[in-house]
Amino acid sequence: MKTTILDTPEQFATLDPENMLARIAEFPQQILSAWNVVQNTALPSALGEQVDAVLVLGMGGSAIGGDLVAGLVQETGRVPVLVHRGYGLPGWVNERTLVIASSYSGNTEETLSGWRAAAERGAQRLAITTGGQLAREANEARVPLVSFAYAAQPRAALGYSFTLLLGVLSRLGFIADPTETLMAAVRHLEDVGSGWQPDVPTEENSAKQLAVWYAEGLPVIFGAEHLGAVARRWTTQINENSKAWAVWNEIPELNHNVVVGLPYPKTLLPHLRITNLRSPFYHPRNTRRFEITRELVEREGIPQRDVHVSAETPLAEMLALIWLGDYVSYYQAMLNGVDPTPVEAIAYLKGELAKA
Ligand SMILES: O=P(O)(O)OC[C@H]1O[C@H](O)[C@H](O)[C@@H](O)[C@@H]1O
DSSP states (O other), rough: OOOGGGGGGGGHHHOOTTTTHHHTTTTTHHHHHHHHHHHSOOOOGGGGGGOSSEEEEEOHHHHHHHHHHHHHHHHTTTSSSEEOOOSSOOOOOOOOEEEEEEEEEOOOOHHHHHHHHHHHOOOOOEEESSSHHHHHHHHHTTEEEOOOOOOGGGGGGHHHHHHHHHHHHTTTTOEEEHHHHHHHHHHHHHHHHHGGGSSSSSSGGGHHHHHHHHHHHHHEEEEEEEGHHHHHHHHHHHHHHHHHOEEEETTTTTGGGGGTTOOOTTTTTTGGGEEEEOOOOHHHHHHHHHHHHHHHHHHHHHHHEEEEEOOSSHHHHHHHHHHHHHHHHHHOOOOOOOOOSOHHHHHHHHHHHHOO
């Protein structure tokens, strides 16, 4: 195996002056701290009784927390949990909808737009944020606010956005209390994650190996069920941390279109890096679908790998795979020679939008 910067981790600091690596490493602590915050935040107990559906408003690193929770509680939740990315609100939102605005900064314009529309619609509201305009407006309107403090890029605070939302749903009685499963999942992270740490050399480190494989190609991440959102998270972390292309899709949906498009363009095929997020918790038919999809990909000669972590619960598996993807994106940033923290294209977009 060719020697890369991944085997001299003492060099990472030069490319990573804001220490994204530390934020990634803190994922388990973020979850514990967020659980503590949400258990100690005052929430009106009657709120859960007045609600038929939950709509999470958010963008980017905050929206994905909503997707992950929605994927996790889909089968067991007492009410539907949906995510809205964009301006305004879907037409069905009414006074029996709980609209939860989740924004790390509290200043994301799409999220604020839906938040304000929710007040006009007479919906129940709750905010999750570190501050900004969202916190000000929640306080002014005397709406429940779950506030937290953690200095990071919004996407690097996923331990908070995910766990706070999970905690709110549990406190309001929409899902069974997940405390024990969550604590076990955090303990499991420490075990499973030890092999992905920067001091573990590439030949023994599956996170570094995936980064090396991705650095010369286009990661295509396939997930299903509770890992669909994890596939999406992997790609957005590769986009923002590694400054690189990545795409995702879900089984079974991709069996109805993507599999037909596998053969062309021929020049692209050797560069694809299909990654199957496998799980023993999937519906058996989805597992079978992964196997057949693998065969079809194999037939086209497209590079592919299966990724799997052993875990006792879907939650533990989900958190471990999120963490693995975060490390992969970080190592890919190092291989690309880029600082994982700044997102200049987003800053440019916001600047241009502010002129309009
Ligand atoms: O959580 P928020 O502060 O609302 O941020 C949501 C998104 O906004 C910006 O575009 C950031 O650069 C993204 O990384 C972030 O995920």
